Amino acid sequence: MIPAIRCTNLVKSYDGRPPVEAVRGLDLEVRQGECFGLLGPNGAGKTTTIEILEGLLEATSGQVEVLGLAWGRADNEIRQRIGISLQETRLSEKLTVLETLTLFRSFYRQGPQPRDVLAKVSLEEKADSWVGKLSGGQKQRLAVACALVGDPELLFLDEPTTGLDPQSRRQLWDIIREIRAAGRTVLLTTHYMDEAERLCDRVAIADLGRIIALGTPHELIASLGGEHVIEFTLDGDTRHFDRAELGKLAGVSDFSHDNGQVSLSVSEPHIALPALLECLDRHSAALTSLTTRHASLEDVFVKLAGRHLDDAAGATA
Amino acid sequence: MKTDPRTDQTTTYWPLAQIVLARVREFYREPEALFWVYGFPILMVVGLGIAFRNQPIEQITVDVEAGPRAEAVAKTLTEQPRFIAAVHSVDDAQRRLRTGKTELVIIAAESDPPSYTYRFDPTRPPSLLARDAVDEALQRAAGRQDVAQVKVEEMTEPGGRYIDFLVPGLLGMSLMGGGLWGVGFVTVDMRMRKLLKRFLATPMRKSDFLAGIMLSRLLFMVPEVIVLLVFARLAFDVRIYGSLAAVLLLIVLGAVTFSGLGLLVASRAKTLEAVSGLMNLVMLPMWMLSGIFFSSDRFPAVAQPLIQALPLTALINALRGVMQEGAPLATQAVPIGILVAYAVVTFALALRWFRWI
16 A cells, blocks of 8 residues: 655754754655654754645655645645645634535535535534634534545644643544544644543654654553653752662662663553662662653654753754 | 535535625724724715815905005905905015915005005915916006906805815725725734634635625625715715616626735735735835725826826726716726726735735
8 A cells, every 4th residue: 555655764954053953864664544743842853744744845855745746746745635734824713613614615526515514523613703703622523624625535733732621622532533434544743642642643753853752652662662751859869879879679660760760661561660769768869759640752763862842943054 | 435424414514605704794893893894984075075064265365565555556456355465564575475374475666657666475376376367457457458258156065175086986996995904914914813714724615705705895895885975965965976776887897806804915925914904015105096085087197007006096997987077987998997907806816925824
């Protein structure tokens, strides 16, 4: 089967002093029918990458194929078969929701009735409201609806839930799941790791213009060596607890130390915890906090990039 | 290719019509824009119509330098209502002439037959007029007889007045302003909102979009122009001497031409400031040279080829030809050709250079 998207050795640099390399040799393959997440902090090159794949930006070098077709040779054919939601588009405020959708529908040779698309994104009641009167979440759902009017095989969603409240985010997740269930391919970018974990069949984690990890969320988390994390802080210095000591504890597969907080990757917390407590007791160290939680994609990013997502913003600047 | 069971194969959607419809809706949902488009031309016609209304008798102010015969001369002149004549001291008269408070100073010498000196600035047309009028009155008073029989017919017929000349000029100016501002601002605004980028991401044909913007501008122009023409007719009795169809055709052509120019000017600009500057740069020469308020023939012959090639000159000349002189459309082939050439070339260049992102 032809992959929905294939790109190899993608490079994009912007002129400037010094020139900015937004994408530095990125490979990606998105299979048909999957929901694929491109993850990373701000500045990782996600938007640049997705806009090259959408045919809106030209790559400096590298090969791109979308639905087996190449930009520059079959542009109209590709555009008829993909749907796009950009990160920031301000649709005309004085048009109604239905008028906006009908306008977008008219650009495609085939597709559903605009009213049916509104039903898919639960905006039927807003059909005759001006776009300017919609809430942030409703505007975002309208943007997704505009991407759906051409009955696309492949859908690009750039940061679909950024800036939305939790309820609106969940509503959009449901919509995206339904789109995926209808057999369409979805490529979405996000800097919310929980979003990727919940929605995506596979994810690629990007940092500084490259892919640093690829796999299902489960695989990536398992690659940490354990699906659980134990974090603790001590009353006093934690630095003399080194890898040699803690790494040996039963059930502990990895160790990291950040700002006085120790994190352990653990596969079986019920074995690791007693061992840890016994070890601390032996050193007469007093705990000030101890938590255990499921490992997340964020932990994968921290392990691979060596820093937290929050700290990573602007890393390429 | 997958087909949704609810795929809509029956309805036909016309992208060009949808683009025009969207623009028209946005336009009439913006009340302030409506006022500026339709109220402004009327205000302008009213203001200018009042400023340039025909004054039946233009009075001429002249001074008589103080002297023995001064009072008699002043009296002779003031017997005719067109003169405002008064006696002033030498210094006063001189100062009034220098500051333009009087057109002419008369110095009457004590002699028989009477002899006069006229003092005036020969570069001032009102002074020349005053010289001739005063001379005529004084010569007659001294006993000159007219030899030839002269009959005067005054013409203040509609068609030949200044307002008749002005209305086609204003029509052209408002088509230019509407086309450039209307198209330019809307386009740059959409670019700034990334809406153009969003459209680029669809299979929309670029020519459909640009043509849609131009056509919608044309639709807004129709009522604007009708308002102006009807108002000029009712308030000032400005008539169209040629065919109405020809005038409408010229108006449509002008609207298309200036929308095309607007698209071209806005094809690369990224901010409203940038596009405003460019607009003014394009419009300024036409405001000055294209003969909105007075005939462009008054400029030197060297500049004429350039002036005649400006689209606004072509439009105004053709409109005046048809409206004022009643000329058939065929006689306006040259200006029409110029307008068509501008429309085609600007649209083609805009399509090529247009920045969507």
